[in-house]
Amino acid sequence: MSVAVLLVLVGALSKSAIWPFSVWLPNAMAAPTPVSAYLHAAAMVKAGIYLIARLAPAFADAPPWRPVLLVLGALTMLLGGWRALRLGDLKLVLAYGTVSQLGFLTVLAGAGDRDTALAATAMILAHALFKAPLFLVTGIVDHAAGTRDLRALSGVGRALPRVAVVATLAGASMAGLPPLLGFAAKEAAFTALGHGGDGRPLDPGRRHPSDRR
Template structure:
């Protein structure tokens, strides 16, 4: 990976390879159109949900975007994919989060939205956006795991995760 980033190539094969890399990142990090699997994983026990949303499970695709952005952020295929899918995921996740009555699903769609935002920031390729993205990445891991564990405590104490309407 270090050599690819240090000595990026150009051409059609590179563009195809970058798009395929982004497809892998998009599926792993639950971006549109593959966003459905992350909220679907909420049947797992709460500590597992905290791990899925805060740690390495969904951040692996974001990591790939962050690693390859310095080399390929100037490619039109990269820019369009990152901007369109990241923005769509951020907006869809935020909208769907506001429509949830289950606390875990609300947090799950919030994570989907944050993943879209992270991909936009880290995929932009500038130093400032990368620093902002890394800060958000750490902050998200810290607060999201705590929120999921709090929901687990609420569920255990009350027997439900539903928000009264």
Template sequence: VALDLRLDALAELMVLLAAGVGALVLLYCASYFTDDTPQLGRFAGNLLAFAGAMLALVLADDLITLYVFWELTTVFSYLLIGHGSEHRHSRRSALQALVVTTFGGLAMLVGFLILGQAAGTYRISAIVADPPETTLAVSVAVVLVLCGALSKSAIWPFSMWLPNAMAAPTPVSAYLHAAAMVKAGVYLVARLAPAFADVPVWKPVVLVLGGATMLLGGWRALRLNDLKLVLAYGTVSQLGFLTLLAGTGNRDAALAAVAMILAHALFKAPLFLVTGIVDHAAGTRDLRKLSGIGRSLPYVAGVAVLAAASMAALPPLLGFAA
């Protein structure tokens, strides 16, 4: 196994998101947690370790290296979601995320091994530049790799782990579920689409499941009153849209996906962080009880309005450009 790393435009974008949003989340943690918060040092260590694994994942230019860091993000996300493990719901949600993404990752590993053997190399850039001939084995490998990618990005039928993971502390939700972990699957789809979008099984899987996730996530978000869950299901819907764009194999759609990855991280992470502030201030996340909260938190309300306007694609914000 070669520790091959490669920084191209797509990897550079993901590095900037993982590092930039991660730094902002760490600053937010300074005010979110108190000095007497139990196991705070372990939480900070796990968050930094997750960030390091995520950076290595997007820089990896070897399938096996990518898989190793892929599973490291799974392990550290389990520890972060389960922080505050005195609550049974937190433990159960962390375990669900671990099981779903681990089994998806194992399927992906088998797919990687088949692809590596078929291509004669495990170097990702070489496989994308000269993909193996489409055979039954390659088609099976593509489906297995997509299982791993779609489970990581909470695409239906793997969606439920992400809303349940909202039991995690707000900084975890802002980082893992807006800017980092859930984008790993979309990143992998975007990375491999130029090579495998013409494989017959690719587009039916990516487009049907991505489209279904987009619609089901949006429908579910509109039926909820818990602010954090509304954002979670909105994220599921947007991940479906991103997967659909990234998986088409079309250059214009791929550029749109890249712009949307950036826009989504920059409006969804602040919305999650605002939710944590509102929850601390009001003692509730129930939208029916939050009328007028903006008057007592004017600066927070301003950030929320800007982020929500970008999410709604209002000009001249980044969400509109994306």
């Protein structure tokens, strides 16, 4: 069972670009911006997270499940954020930001209780809603300014005010500012992780000790 669970996790983690399989995602930046928006914000990279969330009710108590997902998810979150801070290409910054968010989602989906699973669901939706507009904004800026280099971009907000509004709202949601969905999702995640979840199993057929008999 442990070997089978570990092999399934290797497939899920490589699909969702979790360390040490995270290199392929930023390297996919050669795709056109609309493709990048789909790849980074919607179904493609979330497939591994979805698989983890679907299997958690059955396998969260298996010995390799939580150590592998919590350690690698947290490591990916930190490494992705650190790498994003050191880059100047706007598209690569968003790509490594996606890697970091996927690590966070892996921690939530892999924790294996009801509260963190609900927070992961909200975070998946919030991430799709703020990351897709940011990638499309990057494409518009690249087309208008002829560059994605943050060091060379100046006055874009004045030239493209509507695009600036969309980018500000999406960025605020990504940063977790109220009253946007990103704030609600991250507050739910931090509350669930900070209190250790509610301890309730994801499998509805299994009873929690606090349930009335």
